[in-house]
Amino acid sequence: MATKKTTTKKAPVKKASAPKKRTAKKSPVKKSSSSSLLSLRNQIRLEKEDSAFMTFRVTRQTLYWLVLGAVVIMFTLWLTKLQSDIQDLYDQVDASTMQITE
Numbered sequence: 001m002a003t004k005k006t007t008t009k010k011a012p013v014k015k016a017s018a019p020k021k022r023t024a025k026k027s028p029v030k031k032s033s034s035s036s037l038l039s040l041r042n043q044i045r046l047e048k049e050d051s052a053f054m055t056f057r058v059t060r061q062t063l064y065w066l067v068l069g070a071v072v073i074m075f076t077l078w079l080t081k082l083q084s085d086i087q088d089l090y091d092q093v094d095a096s097t098m099q100i101t102e
Contacts, residue, residue, distance in 0.1 A: 051057070
């Protein structure tokens, strides 16, 4: 004789959960800016002047400015010449149209 085994499903037993410990979130630690301010103060400071303000001394920067100024003046002169040539062309066109109309 065959006997049937019946199995009944039992509901899972819930364990009593332990109370959760609340941990305070640590806020990000801000670095103190005093060290960066000190280094900044050490970098920015007045220096004693080596020479008087109105003294003239030719430096590399002086040469750069002279070259830049010369280039600007040459460019301006070239544009003026081009404008003059264009105006001459307009004058020639006007002269030829006056001859044709006469």
